[in-house]
Amino acid sequence: MVKYIAKRFGQIFILFYVFLALLFLLLDLQPGDISQQFVGNPNIPPEAKVIMVRQLGLDQPKIVQLGHHLWNYSFGMDMGVSWSSYPREVADILFTALPRTVFLFLTATVLSFWLGFYTGKLVAWRRGTVVEKSVMVTSIFFWTVFYPWFAILMLWFFASQLGWFPIGKFITVETWIGSPFSADSVFILMLTSIAAVTLVYGILRLVIDRSTDDPRSRQNLHRIALWSLIAVATVFWAFNSRRTYAMDILWHTVVPVLTLTLVNFAGTTLLTRSSMLETLREDYILTARAKGVPESTIRDRHAARNAMLPVTTSLVLQLAVVIAGGVITEQIFSWPGLGRALLGAITAEDIPVAMGALALIGVLSLLAHLVADITYAFLDPRIRVQG
Amino acid sequence: MAQTLEIESRGGKAGTPLLEVQNLVMHYGTKEGDVSAVEDVTFTLNNGEAIGLVGESGCGKTSIALTLLRLLPDNSVVKSGDVRLDGESLIGLDEEQMRRRRWRDISMVFQGAMNSWNPVYRIGDQIREALRLHWPETLTYQEETERIAALFELVGLNPATMERYPHEFSGGMRQRAVIAMALSCNPKVIIADEPTTALDVIVQDQILRELKKIQKELGMSIIYISHDIAVIAEVTERMGVMYAGKLVELGSTIEVFHRPKHPYSYLLLKSTPSITGPRRKLAPLEGEPPNLIEPPSGCRFHPRCPFATQQCIDEDPPLTTVGEGHSVACWHWQEVPEIGGLQK
C-alpha cells in the first residue's frame, strides 16, 4: 500500500511539471510577444516596467526562461505580481481564493457522492417501483440540464423569488462593516474546525477499530465519537464572537453548494443504480442469500460495497467536467474563488494571475486524482495488495 | 467450549429419512410461456448418506437445489409438492424462518463456486459472517478464528491463509474454502451443485476424494449435483438420473452404473468415456435436450429414444420399481441391454 501511494505520488509530481511546462509553452506560442503587451500598458509606471523586464528575463533563451519559471513556481514560491492589480502578488490573490474554491467543491462532492450513492443503492434495490421511475426521471433531468441555465434558475428561485438566500457573493458587506475580523480569517477558522472534526474522527475510528473486534460495539462507538465531536464544534462556535460572521458566510454558501450538489448527485445516482444492478447479478450475492444473510445486509455490505468501485472510478474521470463546471459556477454565483480569478484575469489580460490560477487548478485536480486513487485502492483489495 | 466447536453433522440417526422431496413441481414464468423445469420429482435423502443427481445441462438440477433452499428467482412458482426437513415442511415457512435455516440446516457449494466469494472481504471473514449469523451461542473473535482454522485444516488449507482475499487463492483453494464455509455451521445437509466443474481434472479428483472422506468421517448428508456421471459415481451411494425436469431413474449408484434400466441412463453411460474400465465404443446420444416450454408429449425422452413406440408418444410412463430400491420411468425398461465391459 505504501509502495502504491509512493508510486502514485511520484507520477503526480512528474505530471505536475509536465503540466507547468506545457502551460508555459502554450503561452509562448501565442502570436506576439508578452513584453509588447505590458510595455504598452499605461497602467504600469515606467520604472516598474524596467523592473519587470528584468523579472521576466525576456532577454534570456527560452529554455532558461522555462527553468526559471519552474523554479519560481516550486522552490521560489513566487508566481510574480498581478498586472491588473499591481503590485499585488499573484500568490496572495490566489491563496486567498483557493480555500473558497476548495470548500465549495469538497462540500458539493462529498454531499453529492454520499446522497447519490445512497439514493442509487435504494433505487436499484426497489427496481420497477414508482419510486425508482420518478427518481430516474428526475436524475436524468438534472444530469442532462444545461448547467448555466440551471444555476441561474436556482438563483432566481431561492434568492430572487423566495428571498431566502443572498444573490451570490461571499459575504453581506453591511454585516461586516466595523467587524473586528477579516472575512478570510473567519472562513479559514470555519474550514479549520471542519478539518479538525474530520481528522480527529478519523483518528478515533482507528483507535476504536483496534480496541474492539465486535462490529456492533464498533459501530456504536463510531457514532458516539462523531456526535460528541460535532457537539464540541457546535459549542465552540456558539460561544465564539465570530458566530454572526460565520453564519453570514454559511448563508452565502447554501445556493451554490446546493446547485453543484444537485447536478453531481444525479450523475452519481444513475451510476450507482446501474452498478448496483450489475453487482446484484453476481454469484456472491446468491451465496450471501444462501448463507441466510438478511436482505438489508446483502444490499449494504455485499452489493453496495462492490457497486462503489466503478462509481469511484467514474468520479475520477468526471473530475475534468467538474472543474470546468466550477468556473461557470463561481462566475454565476459571484463566488470569489479560483475559477473567478482565472476568468477575471483572462478578461483583464492579466497573464501572471491566469498562469497561476491554471497551475493551481492543475495541482488541485492532480491532488483530487491522487485522493480518488488512494480511496479506490483502499476499497479494492485486488489493487491494494498488488502495490 | 471445545465440545461445541467440534465440526460435525447435526443430522439424526444414520439411515433414517432426513430430507424428503415429494412430488415437487416448479415452473418458471417467461414471456414465451411456462418453463416446466421440475416436474413431479420425488426422492429422499437419508441421514449420513451421499446421493447424486445427474443429467444434461438444463434438465433442472440447479432448479431443484434452489427450491430446497427457497432461493428461486421471482419468476418461479412452486406449483405443488413439498420439501420436508426432519418432517417439517420448508415450503410452508415464512421468509424469516427460512432465512434462519439457510446454511444452518442446509448449506450449499455452488456451481461455479469460484465466484462465490465476495472479492472485497477476506476469506476468513466471509466464513465468520456465517458463524455470526447462525451459531447458537455468541462466540468470541478468538473462538471464531479457532473454528475457521479447524475447518481450513479439515479441507486441506493452511489456516494462515484465512487472512487472504479471494483473488489471492487459486481455483482449487477457493473451492476448498467454499467447502469449509459449507461445513462451518454444522449443517444437516450440504448441496454440492457441480462442485468441481470449473477445476482441472487433477484438482477435481483430489477435492472429490477429500469431500468423500469428510462426508464419511462426519456422517454428513450430501446431495451431489453434476452433469458428469463419473463424478456422481465416485462420491455417492445412491443416484437419480434426470431428464427434462423429470427424475427418470433412481437407484443405488452401483446398480444404475452397472445395470441402467432407462434408455437415457444407458446412452448417457455409453457416451461417457470410462475412467476405470477398458475403452468402450462410444454410443451416440443424438439430438438436443427438449424445449421445456413445450415439452414432448408422453415420455419426454421419446424424440431421442431408440426404443420409442407409439405408447411412449401417448402416455407418460410412471416411476415403477424394477429391483431393490431401484425404480425407472420407462415403458420398455426390460428391453434395455446390459452395458458391456463396464467395471466399477
Ligand SMILES: Nc1ncnc2c1ncn2[C@@H]1O[C@H](COP(=O)(O)OP(=O)(O)O)[C@@H](O)[C@H]1O
Ligand atoms: N430464471 C429462469 N427463468 C426461466 N427459465 C429458467 C430460469 N432459470 C432456469 N431456467 C430454465 O430452467 C431449466 C432448468 O435449468 P437449471 O435448473 O439451471 O438446469 P441444470 O442445473 O440442470 O443445468 C432450463 O431450461 C433453464 O433454461
Ligand code: SF4
Ligand atoms: S418410455 Fe419409451 S421413449 Fe421413454 S425412455 Fe422408455 S422407451 Fe424411450
Ligand SMILES: [Mg+2]
Ligand atoms: Mg445447473
